[in-house]
Amino acid sequence: MAIDSGAPKESFRLSMLLYDTRYRSITIQIFALFMLMLGAAWLVDNTVRNLAALGKDFSFDFLWNTSGYDISQRPLEYDSTSTHSRAAIVGLLNTLILAVMACATATVIGVVAGVLRLSNNWIVAKLMTVYIETFRNVPVLIWIIVTSAVMSESMPAPRDFRGEDATASMQLFDSIAITNRGVYVPSPLFERGLPDLTLGSLALSLNAIAFLVVVIASIWINRRLVANATRVQNETGVRPRTWWKSLLILFVPAIALLVALGFHLEYPELRGFNFSGGIQMRNSLIAMWIGLSIYTAAFIAEIVRAGIMAISKGQTEAAFALGLQPGRTMRLVILPQALRVIVPPLISQYLNITKNTSLGLAVGYMDLRSTLGGITINQTGRELEGMLLMMLIYLAISLLISGVMNYYNNRVKLKER
Amino acid sequence: MKKTVFLSSLAVAALATGMASATTLEDVQARGTLNCGVSTGVNGFSAPDANGVWQGFDVAVCRAVAAAVLGDPMAVNFVPTTGQTRFTALASGEIDMLARNTTWTFSRDVDLGFTFVGVNYYDGQGFMVPRELGVSSATELEGATVCIQTGTTTELNLADFFRVNNMSYEPVPIETNAEAQQQYLAGACDVYTTDASGLAATRASFEAPGDHVILPEIISKEPLGPVVRHGDDQWADIGRWTLNALIAAEELGVTSANLEQMAAGTNNPEINRLLGSEGSLGEMLGLDAEWARRAIAAGGNYGEIFAATIGESTPIGLARGLNAQWTQGGLMYAPPFR
Numbered sequence: 001m002a003i004d005s006g007a008p009k010e011s012f013r014l015s016m017l018l019y020d021t022r023y024r025s026i027t028i029q030i031f032a033l034f035m036l037m038l039g040a041a042w043l044v045d046n047t048v049r050n051l052a053a054l055g056k057d058f059s060f061d062f063l064w065n066t067s068g069y070d071i072s073q074r075p076l077e078y079d080s081t082s083t084h085s086r087a088a089i090v091g092l093l094n095t096l097i098l099a100v101m102a103c104a105t106a107t108v109i110g111v112v113a114g115v116l117r118l119s120n121n122w123i124v125a126k127l128m129t130v131y132i133e134t135f136r137n138v139p140v141l142i143w144i145i146v147t148s149a150v151m152s153e154s155m156p157a158p159r160d161f162r163g164e165d166a167t168a169s170m171q172l173f174d175s176i177a178i179t180n181r182g183v184y185v186p187s188p189l190f191e192r193g194l195p196d197l198t199l200g201s202l203a204l205s206l207n208a209i210a211f212l213v214v215v216i217a218s219i220w221i222n223r224r225l226v227a228n229a230t231r232v233q234n235e236t237g238v239r240p241r242t243w244w245k246s247l248l249i250l251f252v253p254a255i256a257l258l259v260a261l262g263f264h265l266e267y268p269e270l271r272g273f274n275f276s277g278g279i280q281m282r283n284s285l286i287a288m289w290i291g292l293s294i295y296t297a298a299f300i301a302e303i304v305r306a307g308i309m310a311i312s313k314g315q316t317e318a319a320f321a322l323g324l325q326p327g328r329t330m331r332l333v334i335l336p337q338a339l340r341v342i343v344p345p346l347i348s349q350y351l352n353i354t355k356n357t358s359l360g361l362a363v364g365y366m367d368l369r370s371t372l373g374g375i376t377i378n379q380t381g382r383e384l385e386g387m388l389l390m391m392l393i394y395l396a397i398s399l400l401i402s403g404v405m406n407y408y409n410n411r412v413k414l415k416e417r
Numbered sequence: 418m419k420k421t422v423f424l425s426s427l428a429v430a431a432l433a434t435g436m437a438s439a440t441t442l443e444d445v446q447a448r449g450t451l452n453c454g455v456s457t458g459v460n461g462f463s464a465p466d467a468n469g470v471w472q473g474f475d476v477a478v479c480r481a482v483a484a485a486v487l488g489d490p491m492a493v494n495f496v497p498t499t500g501q502t503r504f505t506a507l508a509s510g511e512i513d514m515l516a517r518n519t520t521w522t523f524s525r526d527v528d529l530g531f532t533f534v535g536v537n538y539y540d541g542q543g544f545m546v547p548r549e550l551g552v553s554s555a556t557e558l559e560g561a562t563v564c565i566q567t568g569t570t571t572e573l574n575l576a577d578f579f580r581v582n583n584m585s586y587e588p589v590p591i592e593t594n595a596e597a598q599q600q601y602l603a604g605a606c607d608v609y610t611t612d613a614s615g616l617a618a619t620r621a622s623f624e625a626p627g628d629h630v631i632l633p634e635i636i637s638k639e640p641l642g643p644v645v646r647h648g649d650d651q652w653a654d655i656g657r658w659t660l661n662a663l664i665a666a667e668e669l670g671v672t673s674a675n676l677e678q679m680a681a682g683t684n685n686p687e688i689n690r691l692l693g694s695e696g697s698l699g700e701m702l703g704l705d706a707e708w709a710r711r712a713i714a715a716g717g718n719y720g721e722i723f724a725a726t727i728g729e730s731t732p733i734g735l736a737r738g739l740n741a742q743w744t745q746g747g748l749m750y751a752p753p754f755r
Contacts, residue, residue: 080576157604378568381529
């Protein structure tokens with residue numbers, strides 16, 4: 001049985017698409033989408049046509065050809081007979097190394113500077129203001145180039161370390177050499193080390209993995225111990241003495257492992273033209289690292305300051321009223337709440353650092369932009385493919401970072417129930 | 418967001434590969450200037466002088482082509498390019514020709530889609546070290562730090578040389594000659610390597626050129642020449658034969674001093690054909706009869722240009738060597754104008 005609603009059923013007319021508010025927004029959206037697709041089609045068509053006009057095809061085969069060039073900083077086994085794809089991976093790893101180093105340093109400097117800018121000490125607060133305003137208002141490329149120039153112009157050359165009347169000497173009991181080609185630090189070596197684990201073309205150091213596993217395990221056991229002590233304290237009111245057990249658990253297994261593996265340090269030594277042995281942190285890496293860190297730290301400092309100031313004064317007063325000391329107030333009351341404000345903008349600063357690593361070209365840092373997007377493109381003439389691939393990789397890294405940070409943000413944000 | 422990034426990338430790609438439909442010659446004549454890609458500054462080859470006017474050996478080729486095509490050797494818009502940007506600039510049509518000590522290689526000619534119109538300088542890669550290091554041969558460079566311009570053939574030659582000789586080295590990639598010079602003088606690298614002519618030009622600009630030695634080894638063949646885009650044969654012919662006209666002029670004894678007199682007509686038919694008083698070579702190129710005359714008038718013949726920009730009487734002080742005429746035991750050999 002059909003119910004007649006009574007209202008006359010109006011038939012659909014074409015003009016209703018434009019004049020009837022029920023349909024108008026859909027019309028506009030479909031039109032906009034159509035224009036967008038048309039634009040995309042035009043661009044693709046134009047690209048294909050011009051590639052054809054230049055006699056070029058679209059192919060990623062070049063990635064499997066021999067690269068022919070050398071890379072100075074190689075986290076992976078690589079030489080000039082390796083493929084372009086391997087050069088790209090080496091570049092990618094260099095990008096990630098730099099990004100991680102710069103993010104960590106920028107966060108530390110940024111948090112310290114942000115907290116100090118709120119200090120009651122006038123000089124400290126003003127100094128931090130000067131630091132923040134200077135560094136974030138000068139382009140990051142300038143800071144990178146300045147750092148690089150300072151390193152290469154004012155540090156001694158390796159040959160100044162040689163001979164009886166050497167004009168330069170090594171620092172810290174002859175273990176660290178600061179030269180105009182970079183800083184050489186001792187590297188860890190193992191006399192009876194485990195062999196490297198080879199997975200395809202990747203070689204993983206079992207020594208490092210074993211050390212990491214032992215350290216993580218000891219930290220976990222120590223936390224169990226402390227939790228147990230807290231439980232005993234809650235039940236009996238007496239906290240068992242744990243400091244010597246903690247020390248034993250934290251350090252003895254790691255030291256025992258190092259001794260068993262025959263751990264020793266290899267010191268850098270002047271041989272031929274350069275220092276050899278030890279780990280070399282090249283000028284390009286140091287310039288990028290310092291440049292990116294101090295620049296981004298200034299932004300992070302402002303984010304931290306904003307986060308702390310967003311917490312109402314009542315919180316501090318309440319904590320004081322409960323008898324908490326200023327340090328514990330900051331750590332237990334203010335910062336956990338401030339993190340909710342700090343983390344989202346912090347994500348974009350981490351993304352900025354990661355993307356700004358592509359400035360490495362300016363000081364010859366062999367990151368993804370310099371290998372895949374620089375020399376490889378130049379030697380193979382595959383600009384379009386190389387650039388697309390590079391954009392895809394940067395996009396993937398950025399999405400990964402924001403994914404991880406969003407997960408963290410969800411954990412610290414206000415739980416609304 | 419993702420879509421926008423993709424679209425804008427395509428837009429960039431489309432712009433970069435966008436090509437005009439008219440021929441290069443028509444474009445240049447309609448524009449009234451020749452866009453010529455040069456280096457960012459290598460003394461003697463292409464560098465602006467105190468008045469901001471570009472001077473040098475590679476610049477002279479641009480001026481000769483501009484004189485032949487447009488009638489005015491100064492109607493050139495010089496576009497400084499780095500080793501990395503030069504090919505993109507040429508492929509995208511930003512420049513009409515590239516005269517930037519660029520090495521003629523198989524893959525650049527065939528795969529990158531360019532046409533090398535000839536060789537204006539036969540070069541080879543060399544090494545420069547400070548004299549105080551006491552190095553006398555490139556085979557003593559085990560473990561050295563080497564400054565190198567990135568995006569060049571020297572980068573690949575260097576890798577090959579050290580690999581063949583079983584030596585290790587530390588490459589310091591650098592974008593331009595000026596930066597490389599600064600790094601080298603600061604001692605951030607032991608060795609600077611590039612084409613031997615470039616080394617001589619760089620050394621000439623040092624405060625104390627005598628403190629630096631160029632090692633005897635030449636580790637590669639580097640035929641340097643002007644480059645145009647693949648696919649416009651007429652434009653490539655203009656470039657090729659303008660260069661040949663300069664070389665032939667030296668061989669035939671046509672100089673900027675006797676040019677007018679010779680253009681009036683001589684009893685050597687090849688000179689007459691070259692300078693346009695006989696035959697119709699210019700028309701075949703799509704230019705007028707006096708194209709070669711103007712090209713030679715722009716800076717003199719090949720020998721005069723060489724002597725004025727990089728020759729032994731200049732601070733660069735390069736000998737003719739391989740770049741002498743074939744009649745003098747060199748490799749400069751222009752095909753006949755017939």
